Structures are given as structure tokens and as C-alpha cells.
Amino acid sequence: EAGVVQSPRYKIIEKKQPVAFWCNPISGHNTLYWYRQNLGQGPELLIRYENEEAVDDSQLPKDRFSAERLKGVDSTLKIQPAELGDSAVYLCASSLTTAWDTEAFFGQGTRLTVV
């Protein structure tokens, strides 16, 4: 079974440029998360989707970040314009939400460097 797939793996852009990340979750997983991991820190939630609905975007900097999950499957995360402080690893995760299964499966992440 394929895991969570993210692309690109690495991205280097100049500040003020736009950038987009793509995530394909595990088939059948209705919950999708975008996390950001800064160097030396744990992952922090940016946005969580239940199917196509964003149910928690309280930590998403909405002035420059946007996300969408069309048809409740793939998702894209966009930053426009990027700032130096956005350099981080962006992780996508998915889970099958049930009462007893809280495990989230992560993709390999996209390492963003803003110069």
C-alpha cells in the first residue's frame, strides 16, 4: 500500500516568490493534516481537513498561506509571498478517523529554503 506522497522533496526560492506543495494521502483516509517543522522543533499543525472541509485552520497564517483539498483527496498548500522565516519542513499526514485509531501517517516532507 502506498504511503502519504508529497512533492517536491526540496524547494529553494527567493523571498517574496510564491511556492506550492502537494500531498496525496493514503487511499481512504478522510483526515489530512499539514504540519510545519522548524529546525530543532516538533511538528506544529497548520491546518486539518475532514474530507474536503478545513475543520481547524487556527494556526494557518492566512495573510500569506492558503490550502485546499479538492474532492476530499489530494491537497495543496501555498505560500505567497514567501518570507525568510518560512524556511522549514512542511509535512503532510493522513489518518482514518475512528474512535479508536488516532495514528497519523506522515509523508517524507518538503524542505523549503527561502533565500
Added chain:
Amino acid sequence: DQQVKQNSPSLSVQEGRISILNCDYTNSMFDYFLWYKKYPAEGPTFLISISSIKDKNEDGRFTVFLNKSAKHLSLHIVPSQPGDSAVYFCAAYKRSQGNLIFGKGTKLSVKP
């Protein structure tokens, strides 16, 4: 204010000995606690979890202990192997929030 804390940024252990990774939390309403393992340039992978109603869960070489009164959990790896060298993240989950809250991680080095 960090809700999940891993106060040891690193730990070094000899192969064959026990590794003990610690995690403290502040919110008594968490439903589950999970441990994730992360190798460089890879995403975190699930290792083991424990429900808040239990005090121990064991899976092969890995055992997680939960002390609710102390708001503390620990991951024991016995015996430790060089392949266990990675960063270990403690995470907590509250069903009403539906989100994992992570600690900063502990880098484990198992020396042959």
C-alpha cells in the same frame, strides 16, 4: 506555552542496554499519547501509543509507561540497537481537538 515537553534533547546509550525517553505534559484531558520515530530526511513514523486509561503498553522491544498523576510518560527500548538511532517525538491527542501536539524531540544515539 508548550503542552508536551521533552526536556532531554539527546540521549546516548550502548547497544544492548535500555534506552529510556521521557515526556511530560500539562493537559490532563489528552486521550492518547503516541511516540513517533524520525530518521533524517524522512517523515515521522508511528512507533507505539497508549490510551489515557491505561498505564502500560508493550510492543516487542518497545514499552510505553503512563503516569497520569505525574503527567509523565516514558518510552523504554530494550535491548537498544544501532538502528534505533533516530529522533523520537512524543505526541498527545485530544479527540475533541483531533490534532496531534508534539514535543521537540529527543535524539537517541545507540553506540555499537
